[in-house]
Amino acid sequence: MNIIGVSGLEFAVPFKKAHWPGLEEREYRISQGHDSAAALVIGGQCVAAAAEERFTRQKHTGAFPRGAIGYCLAAASLKVSDIDEIAHGFDYSGYRKAYALDATSAELYERVFSRDALVGLVHGEWPQFPAERIHQVDHHMAHAASAYYTSGWDECLVVVVDAMGEAHGASIYTGRGGRLHPVRRIAANHSIGILYSLVTLHLGFDFNSDEYKIMGLAPYGNAARFRPFFEQAVELCADGAVRIPLLSLNRTREERENYLQSRRFLSEHLCAARRPEGEITEEHCDVAAALQECLDKTVLHVCGHFAVQTGLRRLAMAGGVALNCTANGKLMRSGLFDAIYIQPAAGDDGTALGAALHRAARAGEIRNSRFPVPFLGPGYDGVEIDAALSEFQDRVAVVRFSNLAETCAAAAELIGRGKVVAWYRGRMEYGPRALGHRSIVADPADPGMRDRLNAMVKMREAFRPFAPAVAIGEVDRWFDVPAGTELPYMVVNVEVREQYRPVLPAITHVNGTARVQTVDPRENREFHELLCAVGKLSDRAMVVNTSFNVKGQPIVNTPREAIETYLNTGIDALFLEDVLVERRTNGRSV
Amino acid sequence: MQLSPTLTDSLVDEVHALVRSFSPNVESAHSDLLEAGILDSASLVRLLFAVEARFAVAIPMEEVEIDSFRTVAEIADLVRERRSARPARPPKEDALLGEIHDLFLSSLSVEVPSPHEDLFKTGILDSMTLVQLIILLENQFGLSLSLEDLDVAAFATTEGIARLVRQLRTPAEAIGRP
Numbered sequence: 038m039n040i041i042g043v044s045g046l047e048f049a050v051p052f053k054k055a056h057w058p059g060l061e062e063r064e065y066r067i068s069q070g071h072d073s074a075a076a077l078v079i080g081g082q083c084v085a086a087a088a089e090e091r092f093t094r095q096k097h098t099g100a101f102p103r104g105a106i107g108y109c110l111a112a113a114s115l116k117v118s119d120i121d122e123i124a125h126g127f128d129y130s131g132y133r134k135a136y137a138l139d140a141t142s143a144e145l146y147e148r149v150f151s152r153d154a155l156v157g158l159v160h161g162e163w164p165q166f167p168a169e170r171i172h173q174v175d176h177h178m179a180h181a182a183s184a185y186y187t188s189g190w191d192e193c194l195v196v197v198v199d200a201m202g203e204a205h206g207a208s209i210y211t212g213r214g215g216r217l218h219p220v221r222r223i224a225a226n227h228s229i230g231i232l233y234s235l236v237t238l239h240l241g242f243d244f245n246s247d248e249y250k251i252m253g254l255a256p257y258g259n260a261a262r263f264r265p266f267f268e269q270a271v272e273l274c275a276d277g278a279v280r281i282p283l284l285s286l287n288r289t290r291e292e293r294e295n296y297l298q299s300r301r302f303l304s305e306h307l308c309a310a311r312r313p314e315g316e317i318t319e320e321h322c323d324v325a326a327a328l329q330e331c332l333d334k335t336v337l338h339v340c341g342h343f344a345v346q347t348g349l350r351r352l353a354m355a356g357g358v359a360l361n362c363t364a365n366g367k368l369m370r371s372g373l374f375d376a377i378y379i380q381p382a383a384g385d386d387g388t389a390l391g392a393a394l395h396r397a398a399r400a401g402e403i404r405n406s407r408f409p410v411p412f413l414g415p416g417y418d419g420v421e422i423d424a425a426l427s428e429f430q431d432r433v434a435v436v437r438f439s440n441l442a443e444t445c446a447a448a449a450e451l452i453g454r455g456k457v458v459a460w461y462r463g464r465m466e467y468g469p470r471a472l473g474h475r476s477i478v479a480d481p482a483d484p485g486m487r488d489r490l491n492a493m494v495k496m497r498e499a500f501r502p503f504a505p506a507v508a509i510g511e512v513d514r515w516f517d518v519p520a521g522t523e524l525p526y527m528v529v530n531v532e533v534r535e536q537y538r539p540v541l542p543a544i545t546h547v548n549g550t551a552r553v554q555t556v557d558p559r560e561n562r563e564f565h566e567l568l569c570a571v572g573k574l575s576d577r578a579m580v581v582n583t584s585f586n587v588k589g590q591p592i593v594n595t596p597r598e599a600i601e602t603y604l605n606t607g608i609d610a611l612f613l614e615d616v617l618v619e620r621r622t623n624g625r626s627v
Numbered sequence: 628m629q630l631s632p633t634l635t636d637s638l639v640d641e642v643h644a645l646v647r648s649f650s651p652n653v654e655s656a657h658s659d660l661l662e663a664g665i666l667d668s669a670s671l672v673r674l675l676f677a678v679e680a681r682f683a684v685a686i687p688m689e690e691v692e693i694d695s696f697r698t699v700a701e702i703a704d705l706v707r708e709r710r711s712a713r714p715a716r717p718p719k720e721d722a723l724l725g726e727i728h729d730l731f732l733s734s735l736s737v738e739v740p741s742p743h744e745d746l747f748k749t750g751i752l753d754s755m756t757l758v759q760l761i762i763l764l765e766n767q768f769g770l771s772l773s774l775e776d777l778d779v780a781a782f783a784t785t786e787g788i789a790r791l792v793r794q795l796r797t798p799a800e801a802i803g804r805p
Contacts, residue, residue, distance in 0.1 A: 134774045135757040138747065142754035204758045224762040226735065268648070269677035278766070282681060285736035293755045306676045 038121040038400050039113075040078045041106055042179075042393025044385050045089065045099040046070020046127065047158060048149045056141060057294065063243040063313070067234075067295055069201070070127065070149070071097045071245055074386035075105035076413075076467070077113055078393035081402035083187075085112040086467040087414040088386045090591040094598075097246055101158040102389070108415050117163045121170065124396045125155050126180075126388025128173035129203050139290060150203075174392040176202030177356070178217065183391030184353040184380040185212035186398060189407035193378075194349040196340050199356035199385075200234050200245060201225035207279070209343045212353065215403060220343060227281045229271065229335045230358045235284075235296055236328045239303045240321050241311035245357075252363050253501050255329035256548035258322030266307055267331035277342030279335055317500070329363055336364045341373045350375040355391070359383040359528070360469065362552045366530035381411050381526035382468035390467075410472050410525050410560045414465025417596050422613050425596035432604060436617040441566055444615045449570035452480050452580060456609035457494055459585055461599045462563055465592070470527045471584035472554060473506060473564030475592045475599075477608060478580040479543065481505050486543035486581060493607030497588040504552040505544035508568040508578035512555050515541065515579065525561070527554035527582070543581050554582060639703045645681055646699050649674060656699040678702060684709040724789045726767070731785070734763045742786040757782060764788070770795050 049070040053060075076086035085108065090096050092104025110116065129136075129150035136146035148154055156168050174182075180197040195210040195217060202208070206228025209220045225231065237251050238244040272280040286298035304310055308320050340352060352374045359365070360383045369377055380387055397403055426435060438444040451458050460476045471477075477494060479486050491499050504527055505515075513520040517532040524531070530550045538545045545551055558565040572578030585599065586592045587606055593599045596613050603611040603618065611618040639656050646653050646660070649670060653660065674696065679686055684706055695705045724742055731739045737751055746752040752760065760782065761772050770792065781791045 131774055132754075132758050134777070134779045135761075136754045138752075138754045138757060138779065204762055222762060222766070224734070224759045224766075226756075226759045265673050266676060269645075269681060272681075280734065282733075282736045285734070288737075289750065290753055290755070293753070302679075306679065 038078075038080070038397065038402060039115060039119055040122045040124055040393040040396050041109060041120050042076040042078065042124045042126065042389040042391065042396075043073070043102050043106065044070075044075075044126040044179075044387075044389040044392070045073025045102060046149055047073070047099055047101045048154065049099055052145055052149050053294075056145075057291075060295070063238065063246075064295060066097075066243055066245040067238075068245075070099040070385075072385040073099050073102040073105070074382075074389040074467070075102040075109050076390040076393050077109035077115075078390070078397050079113065081186075081394075081397045081400075081404050083390055083393070083413060085109040085413055086382070086390055086411070087465060087594075088467070088591070091414065091465065091594040094591060096589060096591045101162070103162055105389075106162075112415070117166060120166075122172055122396055123159055123166065123170065124172045124174050124392035126174055126176055126385070126392040127203060128175045130173060132203060141290060172392075172396055174388075174395045176388060177205055177208035177222070178395055179388035179391035180355040180383075181208065181210045181212075181217050181391070182395035182398065183382065183387045184355040184359075184378065185210070185217055186394040186403050186405050187380055187390075187408035188212070188351075188353040188378045189405060190351050190353065190378070191215070191405070192349065193351040193353050194340070194343055194347055194374075195353045195355075196343070196359075197354070197356040198230060198336065198339070198358035199228075200230035201228050206230055207339060207356075209277075209339070211347050211349065215398060215405065220347065221277060223278050223339075226284050227279050228284065229279055229281070229332060230356070231284060231296075232271065232281055233328060233332055233358070235299060236303065236307070236324065239300060239307070239310050240324060241313040241315055241317075248357070249360065250498065250501065251325045252329055252361055253546075254317070254322055254325040255363065256326070256546055256550070257500060258319070258324070258326030260323070260326040260330040262320075262323040263307065263327035264330065267327050271331055271335060273335065273338040277339060277346065279339065317498075329361075332358070332361060333364045333367045336361075337367060337371055337373070340368060341371070344373050351378075352376070353378045353380065355380040355383045355387055357384045362528055362530040363550075365528055366550065369529055369531075377529075378407070379526060379528045380408065381470065381472075381528060383528070384469060386468065411467040412464040412472075412474055412561075413467040415594060416464040419614065422596045422616060425600055426613070426616070426618070428597065429600050429604070432621055433600065433618050434621050436619075438615045438617070441563060441615065442570075444612060444617075445563075445567045445570035447617060448478075448567055448610075448612055449574050451610050452478060452571055453574045455480060455483050455486075457486075457490065457607065459599065459603050459608045459611040460564075460567065461585065461593070461596070461611065461613050465594055468526070469584075470554075471582065471592055472525070472527060473556065473561055473567075473582065475585040475594075476506075476564075477583045477585050478506070478567070480575070481541045481544045481579050481581050482575070482577070484542045489607070490543075490581070490583065495583065495587055496606070502546040502552070503544055503581045503583050504554060505541070505579050506554040506556050506564065506568065506582035508565055508572065509555040509557045511572070511578050512553065515577075516551065516553055522555065523557065524553055524555045525557060527552055529553070541579075544579075638706065639700055641681070642678070642703045642706065643699045645677055646674065646702070649677075653699065656703070658699070659697055660699075661693070661697055674702075678706060682706045721789070723792060724785060727764075727785050727788055727792070730763055730767055731760075735760065739785050742789075743784055745783055746785070747783055752782060760788075764792065768792050768796065 073089035089102035136142040177197045206225040207223040287293040568578040
């Protein structure tokens with residue numbers, strides 16, 4: 038079967054804006070269905086997948102993934118009439134009667150959540166697509182399917198933790214013999230993801246978006262000061278569940294919609310709410326530290342409990358909380374599991390893949406093998422790159438190399454001279470991380486690099502850390518992990534070996550950790566070759582690897598976006614495949 | 628109105644457990660926390676927050692007298708006092724109904740005043756909380772509830788919910804369900 042999976046709820050934010058006017062923009066993110074994406078699964082294998090934001094250029098957009106679907110079809114040379122099923126990563130149909138209880142909710146259901154709304158969106162693009170071949174998949178089941186059916190394991194524990202699905206904050210499954218069985222589901226009013234997002238909002242950042250910034254801020258703080266608050270706020274129950282009473286303080290529809298009483302409780306008992314433009318104080322760092330510690334403990338509690346209950350020693354995870362690299366690092370070091378797999382598109386974009394895989398599994402088509410490094414997005418050939426370059430010919434100069442080895446040697450030489458290099462090759466990544474195809478790379482040993490990248494290139498908060506990409510053969514040399522440890526998706530924090538922390542200032546966070554990506558020549562050959570070229574010059578096959586975008590923008594997709602972003606930032610040089618692009622500055626180059 | 632002895636005792640036990648998380652040495656519900664040196668101004672504030680968070684009550688700082696916090700029993704009294712509507716506790720013999728009331732209290736942070744209280748009219752349940760309640764009932768009683776097969780009106784009172792749970796707990800073959 039040819040199955041298109043989709044995620045996102047196009048009308049969720051517009052509905053909220055119509056019914057709750059006057060909120061701050063970031064408060065409209067207290068809603069469902071962000072991160073639209075499409076994934077094409079053919080005969081049980083994913084052949085193309087991408088987030089819609091990369092096409093609309095609206096970060097985290099929930100718009101129906103017209104662009105991403107169009108890309109998936111083109112990538113496989115299919116027409117819509119070749120598609121057997123469309124599967125959506127939400128299924129609210131079981132909750133219709135509950136939403137009928139009040140007029141606002143009833144309208145929310147009809148316009149945003151219902152099957153009719155989904156069918157309407159599909160028919161808006163393809164009026165002929167048979168409605169009976171459009172399917173809805175429970176949100177957490179879609180997350181779980183995305184993890185289990187790409188884990189390569191026949192048997193494992195599958196844990197989904199996010200803010201919420203239709204109604205749940207976490208769901209635990211066993212995967213056995215190609216089937217997922219629910220073990221326990223935790224209601225959303227006890228969702229650790231929602232608590233984390235509410236504190237994120239409270240600290241002046243964006244709900245359902247900036248949680249990773251709080252994770253980055255946490256190591257600057259001392260968890261002890263606010264530990265009692267979180268220990269009381271989050272009860273870890275003996276049955277493996279979690280209780281968070283402060284999320285149930287809201288009494289009216291209005292309060293529940295925007296967690297007004299829960300937020301008031303945070304103001305009165307945790308700390309004053311910080312304005313987005315306000316200074317980040319020690320108190321905010323301490324809150325972030327205690328919150329992160331609380332999340333770490335909660336994830337360990339839930340996963341640990343069900344590991345014991347089921348006797349399973351392998352863990353596959355998805356859901357937005359599974360992108361929390363600090364918690365993942367704690368899990369990895371806990372010894373609770375022999376192996377852990379985090380599906381790299383663990384956020385809601387990944388439910389497009391999961392919805393499609395769930396349907397494929399029902400058809401008996403799954404060949405469960407470990408997800409490759411997810412280069413599943415669009416790639417652009419030399420003709421398209423040349424067309425983009427010609428648009429900017431007055432502003433850029435180009436040097437063409439004849440093969441990858443020469444390109445890597447030239448890039449390594451620039452990196453060695455302290456230059457910031459944009460590295461654009463092959464197919465775009467699926468999931469939030471740039472893994473070597475839409476990356477900005479630099480020397481991890483340069484002491485000024487972190488501040489320079491934050492201020493001049495990414496134009497973002499000064500506290501934000503950067504992550505390293507290292508050739509897999511060297512991972513145990515620099516980081517405190519066994520030789521050959523595979524961390525290809527950059528979703529786990531590990532310790533930098535103590536003696537190397539001073540040597541690697543650009544990628545070592547204040548607590549001595551780094552969110553490392555290991556690069557294996559079998560899976561990510563070209564990026565590995567770049568690292569080896571860097572290693573030849575520096576005896577260190579490692580770079581800083583950060584996504585090719587600036588604050589508030591999605592990662593670049595097309596060569597044109599790559600050139601524009603390069604020209605508008607402090608990036609020193611851009612490699613578009615084997616073409617070096619530099620600014621024209623009175624005949625001088627970098 | 629006083630709560631029934633059963634609930635009072637469980638509340639005291641819960642408060643006791645909470646205070647013990649601050650200091651394991653509190654032996655009885657009547658131990659003086661000040662004399663025992665457990666409470667100073669800083670720890671009082673922390674305990675206050677903890678009590679508020681755990682029992683979902685508001686205890687404004689300016690209204691608190693230190694004496695209200697001298698013993699576990701007094702803290703439990705304060706919690707009881709701060710809960711707005713005083714419940715007519717479901718009949719003690721109806722354990723299931725009691726369990727459902729406890730579920731509302733522990734998992735939705737709301738004390739349902741009586742088994743006949745209209746949960747929709749009072750706003751205790753709306754679309755958002757009903758969905759949560761269904762999950763909580765599923766977990767608590769090991770049920771699988773599909774709203775599509777149920778009448779939402781069955782959830783209007785805790786009495787009705789108890790009836791529903793009782794029905795669904797009956798083995799499927801006995802009532803002819805597949």
